Amino acid sequence: MLYGVEDIIKNVLSLDAKETNLRPGEFWAVDGVSFELRRGECIGLIGPNGSGKSTLLKMLNGILMPDRGSIEIKGRVGALIELGAGFHPMLTGRENIYINGSILGFSKKEIEQKFDAIVAFSELADFIDTPVKHYSSGMYVRLGFAVAAHMEPDVLLIDEVLAVGDVGFRAKCYVKIAEKMKNCTVVFVSHHMPQVAKLCTKVLVLDHGKGLSISDPSRGIEQYNSLFPDTQLTIAGTGDAHIENLRLLNAQNMATDTFMYTEGMCIMFDVQVAGNYEEFLVSITFMTADTNLIAQCHSKYNNTILTNSGKRSTVSVTIQNLTLNPGTYYMNVIIFDKSNMKHLLWMFGAKKVIIKGDFLGGAPIQFNAVWKQIQQ
Amino acid sequence: MQTPVTEKKSLVRTYEPNSIRNTGIHVWIDMVSELVEYRELIWRLMVRDISARYRQSVLGVFWSFLTPLFIMGIFVVVKNNRIIPIGDTALPYPAYVFIGQMVWLLFSQGLTSAANSLISSGSLLAKINFPKEVLIISAIGQTIFDFIIRIPLLIIIFLWVGFIPKLTILLIPLILMPLLLLIFGLGLLLAMFNALIRDVGNALNILLSVLMFASPILYPPPATWPLNFWINDINPVSGFLIAAYDLIAVGYLTNSGAYLYAVIFSVFMLFVGWRIFHLIEPKIAERI
Numbered sequence: 001m002l003y004g005v006e007d008i009i010k011n012v013l014s015l016d017a018k019e020t021n022l023r024p025g026e027f028w029a030v031d032g033v034s035f036e037l038r039r040g041e042c043i044g045l046i047g048p049n050g051s052g053k054s055t056l057l058k059m060l061n062g063i064l065m066p067d068r069g070s071i072e073i074k075g076r077v078g079a080l081i082e083l084g085a086g087f088h089p090m091l092t093g094r095e096n097i098y099i100n101g102s103i104l105g106f107s108k109k110e111i112e113q114k115f116d117a118i119v120a121f122s123e124l125a126d127f128i129d130t131p132v133k134h135y136s137s138g139m140y141v142r143l144g145f146a147v148a149a150h151m152e153p154d155v156l157l158i159d160e161v162l163a164v165g166d167v168g169f170r171a172k173c174y175v176k177i178a179e180k181m182k183n184c185t186v187v188f189v190s191h192h193m194p195q196v197a198k199l200c201t202k203v204l205v206l207d208h209g210k211g212l213s214i215s216d217p218s219r220g221i222e223q224y225n226s227l228f229p230d231t232q233l234t235i236a237g238t239g240d241a242h243i244e245n246l247r248l249l250n251a252q253n254m255a256t257d258t259f260m261y262t263e264g265m266c267i268m269f270d271v272q273v274a275g276n277y278e279e280f281l282v283s284i285t286f287m288t289a290d291t292n293l294i295a296q297c298h299s300k301y302n303n304t305i306l307t308n309s310g311k312r313s314t315v316s317v318t319i320q321n322l323t324l325n326p327g328t329y330y331m332n333v334i335i336f337d338k339s340n341m342k343h344l345l346w347m348f349g350a351k352k353v354i355i356k357g358d359f360l361g362g363a364p365i366q367f368n369a370v371w372k373q374i375q376q
Numbered sequence: 377m378q379t380p381v382t383e384k385k386s387l388v389r390t391y392e393p394n395s396i397r398n399t400g401i402h403v404w405i406d407m408v409s410e411l412v413e414y415r416e417l418i419w420r421l422m423v424r425d426i427s428a429r430y431r432q433s434v435l436g437v438f439w440s441f442l443t444p445l446f447i448m449g450i451f452v453v454v455k456n457n458r459i460i461p462i463g464d465t466a467l468p469y470p471a472y473v474f475i476g477q478m479v480w481l482l483f484s485q486g487l488t489s490a491a492n493s494l495i496s497s498g499s500l501l502a503k504i505n506f507p508k509e510v511l512i513i514s515a516i517g518q519t520i521f522d523f524i525i526r527i528p529l530l531i532i533i534f535l536w537v538g539f540i541p542k543l544t545i546l547l548i549p550l551i552l553m554p555l556l557l558l559i560f561g562l563g564l565l566l567a568m569f570n571a572l573i574r575d576v577g578n579a580l581n582i583l584l585s586v587l588m589f590a591s592p593i594l595y596p597p598p599a600t601w602p603l604n605f606w607i608n609d610i611n612p613v614s615g616f617l618i619a620a621y622d623l624i625a626v627g628y629l630t631n632s633g634a635y636l637y638a639v640i641f642s643v644f645m646l647f648v649g650w651r652i653f654h655l656i657e658p659k660i661a662e663r664i
Contacts, residue, residue: 007659058661062391062505065658071391082503086421090428099424102417103504131431 029055033211035204039154042186044196044217046224047206053189056206057081057157060187075154075184078104084144089133093124093143096132100147114150121172122146142169149176156180159189174199193221193290197362218360222327225289231330231349240274241335241344248331248351259322261357262368267317273335273344275310280344281336282306284317286329286353294364295324300340325366326357407654410507417506421514426521440522441529444477448533451594465596467625468537474530475624476593479617482523482552483559484584489515490563491580494571494660501571502661509653512563516556542627548620551635554642555616561645564653571660592617597631612638 003023022028030052037043045053058064059071061079086103087096097118101111119125122142124135132140158177177199180186190196196203196217203220205212207227213220247255249266259265273280286295297317299306306315331353335345359366411418430436451473455462465472493515494501494508501508534541570576590606591613598604608614608631615631615638622629629635 007656058502059391062389063502063658063661065391065393067393069392072388073391074388077389077505079503079505082499085500085504086424088424088428090431091424095424095427099420102420103500103506105506108416 028209030059030206031209033204033206035211035214037185037187039185040182041202042181042188042200043214044200044203044220045187045189045206046191046193046196046203046220047212048227050208051206052209053206054159055209057159057187057189060155061157073155076105076152077155077157078148078151078153078184079157079159080145080148081157081159083141083148087132087140087144090131092131093119093122093128093135096143097128097147100144104148104151106151118146118150121149121176123169138166138169145169145173149173149180152183154184156184156186158186160191193224194362197221197360222360225328228289230352231289231291233350234346234348236346236348237335237343239345240277241280242272243333243335243345243347243350244270244272246333246347246350248353257352258354258356261326261355261359261366262321262323265319265322265353267319267331268314269333270312270314271335272312273308273310275308277308277337277344279338280306280308281338281340282315282317283334283336285332285334286324287332288364289328289330291330292364294329321368322355323366323368324353324355325361325364326355326359327364329353329355403651403654407509407650411509411513414507414510418510418514418517421510422517422521425514425518429518437525440525444474444481444526445529447477447594448473462594463596466621467541468539471530471533471537471539472596472621473594474533475620476591476617478523478526478530479551479555479620480588480591480593480613482519483555483613484588485522486516486519486556486559487563487566487580487584489519490559491566491570491577493563494567495574495577508657508660509564509650512567513560516559516563520556541624544623544627547623551616551620551623554639555613557646558612558638558642561642561647561649564649565645568653568656568660572663587611587613592621609634609637612641614638615641 003026033052033056035043045056047053055064057079059066060073061077061081084096084100086099088099091099097115098108098111101114102108106114119128122139122145124139124143124146127135127139132143135143156177177186181199186199188196188199200217202214203217203224204214205220205223205227213223215223246267246269248257248259249268250256250259251264253266267284271280271282281298281300283296283298285293287293297319306313329352330349331351333345333347333350334343336342337344433439448470451462452470454460455469462469467475490512493511497511501511566576566580570580591611592598592607597608597614597618608618615634615636618631619629619635619638622631
């Protein structure tokens with residue numbers, strides 16, 4: 001607060017504002033980041049929370065001024081940063097379209113021309129004369145997106161607003177953005193890597209305000225994933241089962257955590273289950289670095305019966321064809337009782353698995369299909 | 377109506393430290409043309425807030441009548457019963473108080489809503505790029521609306537007390553225009569400082585109530601030293617108040633010095649307030 005007052009006084013008196021010196025408690029939110037972008041290109045800004053993505057976006061939007069360095073932008077800038085800006089809950093959808101439109105820089109004539117298209121896009125024609133306070137949050141955001149989507153900017157700034165609405169509407173938003181991208185330059189901030197991989201032509205990785213790299217999306221995303229610490233092993237369950245010597249073997253029977261795409265993998269471990277269980281089931285699941293489950297193999301679904309006498313046994317699970325997309329994954333091991341309901345042991349993040357390959361796909365599973373082309 | 381898109385396409389914007397610190401006449405041209413470009417938004421926001429205010433209210437515009445009517449009623453009783461000796465006014469006392477209240481409420485409510493305009497705009501300020509002056513003007517616009525809807529009531533009061541105003545009442549815009557500039561200039565400063573330090577808003581309320589009693593609204597402008605100096609001449613709102621009474625009841629300005637001073641003061645405040653606001657604008661988004 002006092003810095004604010006100090007800055008005001010300096011500005012008004014035209015004193016030299018802070019150039020390179022930070023006052024106690026201050027830090028550079030974005031520092032040493034340079035890039036150039038042309039029409040038709042889309043840059044993805046990715047990085048952990050607080051890495052400076054939104055600050056950079058605000059500077060590009062002209063809301064914040066850089067304290068050093070410069071930004072040059074040619075053309076009209078449109079920002080999909082805040083959906084439904086200026087909406088008043090008491091007013092109807094129709095009135096709010098006009099208000100939001102004016103805030104986004106539409107003239108009255110432009111809004112009138114686009115009004116029908118906006119309403120059609122939002123699919124809210126039945127509720128357009130209802131005060132928006134009666135809208136559900138999804139409807140509210142749809143209306144906001146519908147207005148924003150009808151901007152015709154030269155430079156479009158997008159900040160994670162797409163993670164809203166139902167599946168159908170989200171898909172529609174994508175199509176609209178892809179359509180816009182043809183005619184403008186896009187700066188896209190997101191934590192959702194498949195989106196980034198799909199939309200961006202290059203990626204800027206930010207961490208603690210520093211630009212780490214500008215590269216093609218696949219390499220950028222890899223670097224982004226490497227910024228996060230390994231998922232910690234967490235053990236839960238009733239405690240009636242124990243696992244030791246969990247190891248991953250490659251085709252050469254070597255213990256490793258790195259596998260080639262389509263290589264075979266053998267998971268081995270020694271297990272001891274309390275004697276009162278006659279049988280037990282094992283589920284092995286794979287998840288991405290952001291803990292989304294993507295693949296599973298389960299003893300019961302593979303028609304294998306694991307019997308128990310209370311003594312230690314060794315289990316090996318062989319996956320012949322590992323078709324995970326190159327990247328980093330974590331493996332969980334869960335031991336169930338016969339009913340598949342009671343968790344005897346739950347090892348979350350039991351192993352890290354790195355898949356190498358000469359490509360980077362947009363989806364976690366990359367089927368190794370057989371392709372044929374028949375010439376006519 | 378707006379600048380065609382083709383023209384905007386050629387525009388190259390550069391954001392650099394201190395790039396807003398340019399001096400000279402073209403800065404002012406930029407500042408004014410920016411507002412002209414955003415007049416649509418000013419109007420929309422004003423209409424939004426006014427219609428939202430009345431949407432769920434039964435009494436609606438009558439609320440705008442109540443404050444000046446009550447003050448008028450109370451002070452008519454106070455004067456007629458000689459609870460406080462109030463001297464003779466240039467026009468019938470109820471009309472005098474009501475005119476004073478109209479001008480005063482324009483000033484005080486204008487400043488109050490301007491001062492709160494930035495903090496109440498929420499994420500708009502931090503996320504959308506538009507000249508923030510827009511918010512202050514549309515806030516003041518609401519009080520102008522209140523002023524206008526009080527005019528019919530003033531006419532009724534004139535009829536009631538049987539008062540015929542001088543023809544010079546048509547020159548009232550010469551008082552309202554500089555007064556609005558003063559509200560705008562002060563409003564910009566207050567909004568900005570209130571966004572940084574919330575104490576400003578509280579201090580403003582107290583200051584305004586002091587200033588109201590230090591202005592010739594409930595009593596005629598004092599004629600004796602030193603009260604006439606402090607109340608009539610130093611307080612810029614008094615210059616406008618006295619001139620308003622004069623144009624309505626006398627037909628010429630009895631204290632043209634005070635009026636002139638008020639106009640100069642207002643224009644000065646406008647220049648200072650607007651310039652500082654423009655310089656600080658990017659910092660507000662940072663600090664709010």
